[in-house]
Amino acid sequence: MTRQSPVTVHDKADPDTVAIRWLGHAVQLLDQRRLPAEEHWLTIEGAAGVAQAIRDMAVRGAPAIGISAAYGVALSARCADESDWQQEVRTAIDQLAESRPTAVNLFWALQRMRGVLDQCQSRTDAVSRLAETAVTIHREDLAANIAMADLAVDAMELKKPCSVLTHCNTGALATGGYGTALGVVRKLHQERLLKRVYADETRPWLQGARLTAWELARDRIPVTLNADGAAAAILAKGDVKWVIVGADRIAANGDVANKIGTYGLAVLARHHKVKFMVVAPASTVDMSVASGRDIPIEERAGDEICQFGGIRVAPEKVDAFNPVFDVTPADLIDLIVTERGVVHTPEMTGMHQLFE
């Protein structure tokens, strides 16, 4: 098969950071397990490799998982046998769906790819149409992030610069580019409305320390890293006016599943009268789940807590509980910003009009 030049899905509004590249015969993922020490790109030529990269968190962040999975489906058509291509692509979709349970963007992207597959007449047709659709999903995500940043900054109605606090990594690394909550931070910085962003380190995987701090420092956006346990003391000082986070799945009632620790942060924000905003594309909204209670929450190995940098820090044989997401109830959230518009919670004005 012919090799194509890389498709880089970004435009002028996008900063340098790109984490997913489509080569036509392969997808390249910036290995997020090795950041910030090393910028190492994985080149993956099949769906099984993409599923493994998602499971092992070489690529992570809800939108980035969906985009990578879409490229995985496109690769499965390239690798498929002429006689059994439809079944092979369906099997790849099922395999990708098993990779991580909470971020609904994965299932959203796979469903969209399956819809295209069902219309393909031949393997050649599938190879080109599935690749085109994956690139479209990638491009649309970047465009959604840029639109959300504009909507969010307008909705904040700031009269003067303020500081914000964020959790996990929601930037270019976690998305098709620019970022969701970090896209808002970028826009605030560009509009000279940002004093400083506090980044929770985000135990145990340290997305905040390893990824958010890296992205923001690269773009010269003033960032201060803090231990998760310091968030209460930071909010108590009064300088932070908004907590801004992303989401892995938003239920029909506005409950939000996001990185473990988000719920605690929302409780703290309410206590300190700090506004709480969730920024996520429409592909993160799951109207088929009535409330957060119905969202599957991933639990990962206890070793992620018992070890630090590969060195065991907990006693041998201690039990560890490692849910990697939690659910923030809608009534603790002030705004949910999507590219389709802003939902004011807890009244939920707009949610059904925007998403049904």
Ligand SMILES: CSC[C@@H](O)[C@@H](O)C(=O)COP(=O)(O)O
């Ligand atoms: C734009 S990313 C939004 C969420 O996916 C993000 O906040 C998050 O929880 C990521 O979790 P991760 O376990 O790193 O995939």
